[in-house]
Amino acid sequence: MITYHEALDIISKHPFKPKLGYLKLEEIDGHVLNEDLYADRDFPPLDRVTMDGISINYESFSNGQRSFEIEKTIGAGMPQSSLEDPSKCVQIMTGAMLPLNADTVIRYEDISIEDNIATINIETIKHRQNVHFKGEDKKQSDVVLSKGTVLGAPEMIIAASIGKPTLEVRLVPKAAIITTGDELVSIDEIPLDHQIRRSSNYGVQDLLKQWNIEAKQYHLKDNKELMMNELSSIISTVDLLVLTGGVSRGKFDFLPEVLEELGVVKHFHKVKQRPGKPFWFGTAPNGTTVFALPGNPVSTFACANVYIKHWLSTSLGISKQTIYVKLNQDIEFTPPLTYFLECRAEFSNSGELEATPFRGHGSGDFANMSQANGFVILPSDKSEFKKGEVYPYILYRKDF
DSSP: OBOHHHHHHHHHTSOOOOOEEEEEGGGOTTOEEOSOEEOSSOBSSSOEEOSSEEEEOHHHHHTTOOEEEEEEEEOTTSOOOBOSOTTSEEEEOTTOBOOBTOOEEEEGGGEEEETTEEEEOOSOOOTTTTEEOTTSSBOTTOEEEOTTOBOOHHHHHHHHHTTOSEEEEEOOOOEEEEEEOTTEEOTTSOOOTTOEEOOHHHHHHHHHHHTTOOEEEEEEOSOHHHHHHHHHHHHTTOSEEEEESOOSSSTTOOHHHHHHHTTOEEEEEOBSEESOTTOEEEEOTTSOEEEEEOSSHHHHHHHIIIIIHHHHHHHHTOOOOOEEEEESSOEEOOSSSEEEEEEEEEEOTTSOEEEEEOOOSSTTOOGGGGTOOEEEEEOTTOSEEOTTOEEEEEEOSOOO
């Protein structure tokens, strides 16, 4: 068996090479940008007023003037005008262009207006206040989004503002999920005493969907010849194959043998971890990446969150910042294995991210997963983990 860190390192050395394509702006969420985006003009493109109020020439205020006749009123979307008389003011609205010969804006809350005279009721104002000046954020031709950025709502706003209805992105792999085992039946069937409904595959499918990967579902019985035929066909059509179950040492766990006979190169089988020790990883002759995960729901879910996500991030060039949490109780775990312990991480009143563990009854006990929001990663070189100690955290639910 290899260690958790060795498994991550091996997976990093076998990424897929993303194809490139163009997506519409409304389709880009979660994808990785594959081009630099440039400002098509200055940002902002005008001296933009940021408060409703009056615009004045600051020199008049500094010379002691406090009352100003309103020369005109302008709003957003109107062409730029001028303050013709520096002893007067322009009544102006948020988003409007600052008039020529004016350089400072005083908000309505700090003035009173009577008989077309605006009086400033505060003694201190700042020169050029309440104005977002042209080019203050970015100059024309500056990079506004860099290649490799993970795209989301803020990036949609930026792309739209520079007139980019489509963006070049790194496309995610085509995928398939295969469950194996004669004990498994579909979710719409009533299982017999010796059967259970297929469930792990739906968790994996949803995770892949969160990462923008659409995956087809298949199920294979514990029949070696059938597995050979079906797997050979499916592998030829996808970039990513995720199998659940059939990778342990049971007499009907044919998968490792079948994969070997199909020419899939095994990079490792079994990791010093709990849950998910029988985890298998390899590459098919056509380049398809194969993750064969243990069938128990918690094992499947943990391995998918830890390893498939790591593989995808590495392949797409996504730099992931590690989340750390503080244990809020003591934990004891004797086996010399990396332990992925289900927890619920929440921010305390002091602003620290604290983890409350849920210790279940093995990798088949999936009831706690709905209460937890991630896995704390406890290292294999310790057996006692004290309250207040800090460890890495794999977040699988977007609670914060």
